Each structure stands twice: as C-alpha cells, then as structure tokens.
Amino acid sequence: MKVLAINGSPRGEKGNTQVLLKSFLNGCEEAGAETEIVYLKDKNIKHCSGCFTCWTKTPGRCIHKDDMEELLNKISEADIIVYATPLYYYTVTGLMKDFMDRMLPLNNKEIVKVDEGYSHPRRFKRKTSLKTVLISNSGFPGAYNFSGLLETFKVLTKGNLAGTILCSQGGVLNSVNTNDILRKMYSPFFEALKSAGKEVINDGYIKSETQEILDKNIIDPDVYVKAANEHAKY
Numbered sequence: 001m002k003v004l005a006i007n008g009s010p011r012g013e014k015g016n017t018q019v020l021l022k023s024f025l026n027g028c029e030e031a032g033a034e035t036e037i038v039y040l041k042d043k044n045i046k047h048c049s050g051c052f053t054c055w056t057k058t059p060g061r062c063i064h065k066d067d068m069e070e071l072l073n074k075i076s077e078a079d080i081i082v083y084a085t086p087l088y089y090y091t092v093t094g095l096m097k098d099f100m101d102r103m104l105p106l107n108n109k110e111i112v113k114v115d116e117g118y119s120h121p122r123r124f125k126r127k128t129s130l131k132t133v134l135i136s137n138s139g140f141p142g143a144y145n146f147s148g149l150l151e152t153f154k155v156l157t158k159g160n161l162a163g164t165i166l167c168s169q170g171g172v173l174n175s176v177n178t179n180d181i182l183r184k185m186y187s188p189f190f191e192a193l194k195s196a197g198k199e200v201i202n203d204g205y206i207k208s209e210t211q212e213i214l215d216k217n218i219i220d221p222d223v224y225v226k227a228a229n230e231h232a233k234y
Contacts, residue, residue, distance in 0.1 A: 001201060003028050003035040004078035008085035008096030012039040016137050016173040020165060021084040023190050024135060027197020028080075038074070040095040043067040048101035055109035068102045075106065080131045080162065080200065083153070086170070087138040090148040100156075131162040133200060137170025139228065141221035163196060163206040165214055169224050185218055 005025060009015035025035045046064040053063045062068065075081060085092045092100070134153045138145050146166045153161055167173070176182045176190075192213035196206045206214070219227075 001033045001079045002077060003033045003080045003082060003201075004074050005035065005037045005082040005084055006096070006099060007037055007039050007041075008083070008093045008099065010041050010093065010095060011086075012041045014174075015086065016167075016170045017084050017086050017135065019173040019176070020135050020137060020167060020170075020193065021082065023193035024082070024133075024165065024197040027194035027199075028201050029197075030194070031198040031201035033080075033197075033201045036074070038071060040093075040099055043071070045071075045095075045098050045102060047098055048104065052104075052109070054105035055107075059109075060105050062102065062105050064102075068099070071099070072103070072105060075103070075130075078130065080133060082133045082135060084135040087136050087140075087145060087149060090145060091152065092149065129160075131200070131204065132157045132160070133163040133165070134161060135165045137167040137173065139171040141168050141217065141219075141224050143168050143215065162204060163200050163211075165193065165196060165206075167214075169217065169219055169221075171224075171228055172219070188213055189216075189218055 003025065005021055007013075007015075007017060007021060009017040012018065021037065025037070028035050044066045045068050046066050049063065051063060054061055083092070083096065085096045088094070091097075132153065134150070136146060136149060143166060145168060150164060150166070153164075172182060176186045192210050195210045196214065199206050199210060
C-alpha cells in the first residue's frame with residue numbers, strides 16, 4: 001500500500017506539522033505501507049489559471065509545465081493521500097491551496113449527482129478508492145478553529161475522510177523532544193499518532209479510542225495561552 005503525504009508547511013521538515021506527520025507515517029510503515037513525503041515548499045507549482053484547458057483542449061493535461069505533472073502521477077499511483085498543513089487563517093496554507101487547485105486535471109468536466117450533491121468524477125478509474133487523511137496543527141487552543149478546514153475536506157472527500165488529526169496546541173510540538181516535561185505529557189499523544197497510522201492501513205479508519213486521545217487537550221488551554229503570550233514578548 002502506498003501512502004503519499006503532502007506537507008504544505010512553508011517550514012517543511014522544520015515545522016510543527018512535520019512532527020505530527022512523521023509519527024503518523026511511522027505507524028503506517030510499521031503496518032507495512034510504503035510512504036513518501038512531498039514538501040510543497042521545494043516544488044515549483046504555479047497558480048491555477050482557471051482556463052479549463054485540462055478539461056477541453058488537452059483533457060487531463062494542464063497548460064503549466066511544472067512540478068505538478070509529476071505530483072499528479074504520484075496521486076494516481078497512491079492508495080492513501082495525507083494532506084498535512086498548518087492552519088493559516090482557518091484553512092490550508094497558500095502552498096497547499098495551489099496544490100489542491102492544480103488537481104483539476106484528475107477530474108472530468110461532466111457534473112454527476114453524488115448522494116445529495118454533485119461532483120466532477122475522477123478521470124482515471126482506480127481499483128480501490130483513494131483514501132484521505134487530514135493532519136493539521138494550530139497555535140490557538142480550541143478545536144473549533146479547525147471547523148472551516150474540516151468542512152472543506154468533508155466536501156472534498158464526499159464525507160469519506162479516513163482520518164483527521166487536528167492538534168490545537170501545535171505551538172509546542174517542536175519542543176517535545178528537547179523538554180523532558182513535555183515529552184512525558186505528550187507520550188500518549190504520540191503513541192496514539194503512531195497507532196492512527198497503523199489503523200488507517202489495517203482497518204481503513206482511526207479507531208474511536210485512538211481518536212479520543214488525539215482530540216484531547218494535553219495542556220490546560222489557559223495555561224497554554226499564558227505561556228504562548230509570554231513567549232511572544234521575546
């Protein structure tokens with residue numbers, strides 16, 4: 001099974017998003033999956049021009065000749081795609097949005113009815129449906145900050161998300177490995193992250209008991225906010 005992870009953080013391997021992503025992928029690998037991370041910050045991906053040439057004159061092919069051509073091939077070969085993005089103004093980063101916009105060539109131009117809505121079907125038939133996992137983190141406490149982002153991916157996947165990992169106290173993630181107190185506090189969370197990776201591969205979803213650990217506040221929100229504001233002074 002192939003897992004393609006798209007890291008949309010401008011900080012790439014050095015960001016808090018990467019900390020979450022790596023633990024999740026470690027679980028996927030332990031379950032026998034083949035994983036790959038694409039760092040969008042290192043890719044040349046132009047803005048979608050909205051010309052619809054990929055639907056009309058050259059079906060399946062974009063007018064822009066950049067790194068997205070290679071990534072579209074990777075998507076078509078993957079069994080699971082992981083969107084990993086920090087929360088920027090309650091949604092994905094600009095890097096991730098360009099990537100998502102440029103996935104248009106994968107769809108046909110015809111509109112078909114799907115359940116209660118309408119959609120553009122995939123151009124290429126797959127043996128199995130592409131599963132989607134969303135991973136995000138925010139410097140703000142409170143799961144409600146992810147409500148817009150989550151709704152976007154529910155619509156994108158037609159309500160068929162294999163898993164969502166939304167960390168609302170993400171500002172400390174890069175400090176966990178260098179701070180003994182944080183390491184101990186976050187140990188159950190990172191074990192759950194790895195378990196989530198295994199479960200998505202083996203079961204196709206994150207189990208409720210694992211999800212409960214992932215969704216739980218590790219630090220009291222008031223304590224987190226006070227520490228964050230103190231740090232912002234320097």
